[in-house]
Amino acid sequence: MNSTKRSASKLVLMTCGMFCFGFALVPIYDVFCDITGLNGKISGPTFTSYDQAIEIREVQITFVTSNNNKMPWSFKSASPQMRVKTGEDYLMNFTFKNTTDKPMIAQAIPSVSPGRGARYFHKTECFCFEQQFLKAGESITVPVKFIIDPELPKNIASLALGYTLFDVTEEFANLQALN
Amino acid sequence: MSAVIESNHDDHHHGPAKGFSRWLYTTNHKDIGSMYLWFSLIMLFIGGAMAMVIRAELFEPGSQIVSPEFYNQMVTNHGLIMVFGVIMPAFVGFANWMIPMQIGAPDMALPRLNNLSFWILPAAFGILLSTFFMEGGAPNFGWTFYAPLSTEYAPPTVTFFIFSVHIMGASSIMGSINIITTILNMRAPGMTLMKMPLFVWSWFITAYLLIAVMPVLAGAVTMMLMDIHFGTSFFKAAGGGDPVLFQHIFWFFGHPEVYIMILPAFGIVSHIIETFSRKPIFGYSSMVYAIASIALLSFVVWAHHMFTVGMPIAGELFFMYSTMLIAIPTGVKVFNWLSTMFKGSLTFETPMLFSIAFVALFTIGGLSGIMLAIAPADFQYHDTYFVVAHFHYVLVPGALFSLLAGAYYWLPKWTGHMYDETLGKTHFWMSFISVNLTFFPMHFVGLAGMPRRIPDYSMQFADWNMMVSVGAFLFGLSQLLFLFIVIKCVLNGKKATAEVWEGAKGFEWTVDSPPPYHTFSSPPSMETLKA
Incomplete structure (x- = not known):
């Protein structure tokens, strides 16, 4: 009977372990995406300096904005495209307008494609680092500052920076009330 | 209540209690096995009725019978019920009946847990089916319940769905703990691991898979x-999350789940083929290693379900090759079955017919699996009827045929009566013809681009779809014949002998048909198996 108890408790332990493993998959996935730059997630090592020996080249950057689900705001970049030199600082302005008659909070989620290029797209300043709070009819223009890493693989000649705008009014309503 | 318990003590549990409480309180592996089997047969008809609604809607192009919303609910619940309510509980039913009898144990190691793991199942499916009568309707996001379809866009009943999946998972996990504990601790003296019957082996590995992935689900x-x-x-x-993460977690569970639904089938079919070939199974140890390697590989192939989400080329190649690797141990099994039949004294009773059909048709399902594993080609096949054809070929003439084969094979043992062989063969031929009529043309419409889970289709798919629907109705009808055969066998079949089949080997054939309520109170000797 003792051996039965021993096997059963080992198996119960294994079950609990696998339940935790299921949740551990969440951080594992994030770390994996960070390292590989999969899914266009941009959060690789912060850009400080680069090897001066690497040749500077020109890259085409396309800016794409879209609204999630029924998000009513208007959301545009100042220009749809720009040509940039690797290793130099650039700035692009984005304009948000709350077209509704209610105050709302929005969050823009970035994504770079092709995903392989995501880790070479360094943003030093971005409106996507925080939420945008706009009163009814109000609009705001905010910048993204970025540097393209000169180590960007040779076969990537253009990158697209996409933003999807989410309505997070409900999620952040409490925070706003506190401020 | 206490009076009942005391009276039970008085007769020292020699026989089953009377009335409904026998089934509610039973800790007997045979009773629980029968309940699992009846439960899955009932769920087969419920899930099957949903399939009939789907096929009736698809009989002709255009919107015919049900609304697209209801169609989505049918597709979702058909999948959920067939996977979690039919195939899995039926195999657990076989495990309950056969594992203690095949290893010479008096019962399962944890009989009360066994009772609990069965009785929470009707509750789980009661909850799931009750959502049909609620506001917002039943779950409608597909059996794979991808987020955000199943979160942001889900009907409010999704919470009931979540709890029912929790309960199903708990049931499977408890069942698996019980099965592994039984196999590890209660084998007859002299039955080493490598002398265990293959059905026991296949469940031993399946139970580990369940314990590994059901908690992840x-x-x-x-x-x-x-x-x-x-x-x-x-x-x-x-909020910084990722919907693709859901797909990774789901398929980390989902792919081993696919093998959970087929490994016990390998065990059942191996027994039937060796019996009706009157030869011991060819390559016993390679069979065991093949099952084990399929199980291990199943943990590293999950992303082949999601080639189109945008993976780096290295990822696509890894999952493509690892998936194709599974064909090797599976091929070993198929060739072992063929070699077992080669130069055997074959007879073709109903269980053998179903098993041979299993080998042939499961192989077709395996081959379309290889096609789907080719990452560049999968972009064409993804979410088409080709995928539907593939997984129905491995689940219906695969898993379900093995269950039917096993039911015919052990029915005389369970009930003590022979089933009607003529009716059994009729059932086989009707099922065999209609299953191919149903699922084979799905390959064609799938390759031509017909998408799955859509209640309408373009005109050029009309002819094949009508044929598929006719096949499906015929297949549904054939299973009603199976129900009739089982009832007829239970009520007034011919008396079965202890051995039932000439050449059948194993402890289960050394006891009477039907076996006494308690078997192997003292462990049998391995000597009785030598003949």
Whole structure:
């Protein structure tokens, strides 16, 4: 009977372990995406300096904005495209307008494609680092500052920076009330 | 109540209790096995009725019978019920009946847990089916319940769905703990691991798979629950989560789940083929290693279900090659079955017919699996009827045929009566013809681009779809014949002998048909198996 108890408790332990493993998959996935730059997630090592020996080249950057689900705001970049030199600082302005008659909070989620290029797209300043709070009819223009890493693989000649705008009014309503 | 318990003590548990309480309180593996089998047969007809609605809607192009919303509910619940309510509980039913009898144990190691793991199942499916009568309707997001379809866009009944999946998972996990504990501790003296019957081996490995992945599924639905009700953002991009993460977690469970539904089938079919070939199974140890390697590989192939989400080329190649690797151990099994039949004294009773059909048709399902594993080609096949054809070929003439084969094979043992062989063969031929009529043309419309899960289709698919629907109705009808055969066998079949089949080997054939309520109170000797 003792051996039965021993096997059963080992198996119960294994079950609990696998339940935790299921949740551990969440951080594992994030770390994996960070390292590989999969899914266009941009959060690789912060850009400080680069090897001066690497040749500077020109890259085409396309800016794409879209609204999630029924998000009513208007959301545009100042220009749809720009040509940039690797290793130099650039700035692009984005304009948000709350077209509704209610105050709302929005969050823009970035994504770079092709995903392989995501880790070479360094943003030093971005409106996507925080939420945008706009009163009814109000609009705001905010910048993204970025540097393209000169180590960007040779076969990537253009990158697209996409933003999807989410309505997070409900999620952040409490925070706003506190401020 | 206490009076009942005392009277039970008085007769020292020699026979089953009377009335409904026998089934409610039973800890007997045979009773619980029978309940599992009846439960899955009932669910087969419920899930099958949903399939009939789907095929009736698809009989002709255009919107015919049900609304697209209801169609989605049918597709979703058909999948959920067939996977979690039919195939899995039926195999657990076989495990309950056969594992103690095949290893010479008096019962399962944890009989009360066994009772619990069965009785929470009707509750789980009661909850799931009750959502049909609720506001918002039943779950409609497909059996794979991808977020955000199953979170942000789900009907309010999704919470009931989540709890029912939790309960199903708990049931499977408890069943698996019981099965492994039984196999490890209660084998007859002299039955080493490598002398265990193959059905026991296949369940031993399946149970480990269940313990490894059902908790992950429970985790996935828990994350959905938290996203829906507690404001977390596991799968919400707005809060920093990722919907693709859901697919990874789901398929980390989902792919081993696929093998959970087929490995016990390998065990059942191996026994039937060796019996009716009157030869011991060819390559016993390679069979064991093949099952084990399929199980291990199943953990590293999950992303082949999601080639189109945008993976780096290295990822696509890894999952493509690892998936194709599975064909090797599976091929070993198929060739071992063929070699077992080669130069055997074959007879073709109903269980053997179903088993041979299993080998042939499961191989077709395996081959379309290889086609789907080719990452570049999969972009064409993804979410088409080709995928539907593939997984129905491995689940219906695969898993379900093995269950039918096993039912015919052991029915005389369970009931003590022979089934009607003529009716059995009729059932086989009707099923065999209609299953191919149903699922083979799906390959064609799939390759031509017909998408799955859509209640309408373009005109050029009309002819094949009508044929598929006719096949499906015929297949549904054939299974009613099976129900009739089982009832007829239980009520007034011919008396069966202890051995039942000439050449059948194993402890289960050394006891009477039907076996006494308690078998192997003292462990049998391995000597009785030598003949």
